[in-house]
Amino acid sequence: MNDTKGSSGIKQKQTHKLHITTEDDMHASGGGSGRNNTPDGVDGTKRPNSSLNMAASTVHLSKSGGGANGSNMSSNDKERLIDEKLLSSRDQEKREALAKQRENYLNSASTSGLEGDILLQPGARNAGRLRRFRLFLKNIFSDIDSHTEHLFYVIAAEMFFIFLTYTHYSYLDNKNRFLTPIVMGSETSLLGQTLTQLFDWTRARTALRNRTVHKTPSDEEMNLTSATNGTSNSMSTGMREMHSRNSSSNTIPVSVSPHLAPVSGNSAVSGQPLEQMHIHNPLPRTMLAADKEASLRDHLKFLIWGGVNGLLCSYWIELLLTVFRDRELVCVLVDQTAGTVIFQTLYSLYICLWDGEVEVSGAAAIADTSDSSRRTVELTWENFTNHYAGMLWKYMKLSYLVWPVISLLCFTVLSDEWIFPVNCFFATLFGVTLGM
Numbered sequence: 220m221n222d223t224k225g226s227s228g229i230k231q232k233q234t235h236k237l238h239i240t241t242e243d244d245m246h247a248s249g250g251g252s253g254r255n256n257t258p259d260g261v262d263g264t265k266r267p268n269s270s271l272n273m274a275a276s277t278v279h280l281s282k283s284g285g286g287a288n289g290s291n292m293s294s295n296d297k298e299r300l301i302d303e304k305l306l307s308s309r310d311q312e313k314r315e316a317l318a319k320q321r322e323n324y325l326n327s328a329s330t331s332g333l334e335g336d337i338l339l340q341p342g343a344r345n346a347g348r349l350r351r352f353r354l355f356l357k358n359i360f361s362d363i364d365s366h367t368e369h370l371f372y373v374i375a376a377e378m379f380f381i382f383l384t385y386t387h388y389s390y391l392d393n394k395n396r397f398l399t400p401i402v403m404g405s406e407t408s409l410l411g412q413t414l415t416q417l418f419d420w421t422r423a424r425t426a427l428r429n430r431t432v433h434k435t436p437s438d439e440e441m442n443l444t445s446a447t448n449g450t451s452n453s454m455s456t457g458m459r460e461m462h463s464r465n466s467s468s469n470t471i472p473v474s475v476s477p478h479l480a481p482v483s484g485n486s487a488v489s490g491q492p493l494e495q496m497h498i499h500n501p502l503p504r505t506m507l508a509a510d511k512e513a514s515l516r517d518h519l520k521f522l523i524w525g526g527v528n529g530l531l532c533s534y535w536i537e538l539l540l541t542v543f544r545d546r547e548l549v550c551v552l553v554d555q556t557a558g559t560v561i562f563q564t565l566y567s568l569y570i571c572l573w574d575g576e577v578e579v580s581g582a583a584a585i586a587d588t589s590d591s592s593r594r595t596v597e598l599t600w601e602n603f604t605n606h607y608a609g610m611l612w613k614y615m616k617l618s619y620l621v622w623p624v625i626s627l628l629c630f631t632v633l634s635d636e637w638i639f640p641v642n643c644f645f646a647t648l649f650g651v652t653l654g655m
Contacts, residue, residue, distance in 0.1 A: 377410045404529015407643040411650040412521045547630045
């Protein structure tokens with residue numbers, strides 16, 4: 220009798236073990252078929268539970284945490300695994316994108332010229348400018364958008380008219396000594412302005428391409444993915460924070476240093492003042508729509524100044540050659556003293572009146588403006604008296620770096636009739652270089 224009970228108990232334990240294995244396999248596979256998928260009371264009847272099923276349920280309850288709770292624990296584990304996989308894949312994409320961004324940023328010489336990017340050592344500043352200019356010439360034809368193409372057409376037309384004017388300068392000058400310097404001054408001024416705008420546009424696009432982070436999915440895509448995987452209510456906090464950080468990085472501020480190329484005593488071109496701007500992706504269409512009117516206004520400004528400056532320069536050169544005949548060094552000395560002061564004063568006044576602003580720099584820019592990167596303040600009598608002297612002195616210092624050598628070349632080497640055309644050519648190069 221005891222042997223019978225013992226053998227019966229052993230068989231019952233083996234049956235329990237077999238049933239437990241079946242239940243675990245069904246939970247591991249996400250369900251199954253049979254009575255476990257049909258709840259009690261669906262057909263209005265109560266399914267009888269045998270002692271074997273009761274024992275199996277008890278053992279399974281103690282093992283997995285009990286009935287429905289065990290099923291929920293398994294679902295949470297799967298959701299947690301899905302979250303971890305998504306996080307790891309997103310982190311891997313982020314690391315790869317940041318590594319690529321850093322590589323492009325370090326390999327690009329153009330980004331080192333943007334204000335606040337890289338603080339170059341004093342001995343490396345000239346080398347950095349040379350690298351930026353070399354990179355500009357290298358990339359100018361590699362990535363051409365519609366706006367760059369239009370600028371190329373404008374430059375080609377301007378160079379064609381300048382070529383005609385230079386080749387027929389003697390004839391035009393003898394024909395009309397009043398209109399010829401106006402036309403030549405306006406043409407060279409427009410060419411310098413267009414080249415400066417082309418450089419600024421190319422530099423900004425290169426900087427954006429090197430700074431752009433990989434595209435992150437939108438909120439709708441994130442919600443759709445979460446709902447598909449059953450994780451809409453259990454998305455981890457870290458994943459949401461990372462998505463928020465990536466979304467905020469879609470707007471990339473690119474700060475461009477404001478420059479204003481000064482004009483020398485005989486110069487006929489000045490650079491474009493570049494305001495600080497925040498560039499959003501995509502750059503070309505947004506920037507073109509925002510700056511189209513400003514670009515036309517700047518071209519008109521330098522067209523007028525080029526004509527006026529060309530006429531005044533031609534009369535100034537003729538005056539020096541008439542008064543100081545055969546005394547070239549005296550012409551150079553007078554040109555770089557009285558001429559520089561006169562023309563820089565006229566140019567700075569013209570810029571202030573046209574823009575309605577006066578340029579400030581150094582500590583005055585931080586004290587008088589809320590933004591330290593902003594270089595101008597509203598033109599009032601108080602601001603004009605406080606800042607105009609510093610603005611004029613800045614232009615004169617930059618002019619004295621280059622123009623004494625050019626003036627010496629013009630008055631000592633060239634013939635009288637070619638002093639003004641060559642002066643306009645060097646003025647264009649000087650203005651574009653300062654604009655870069």
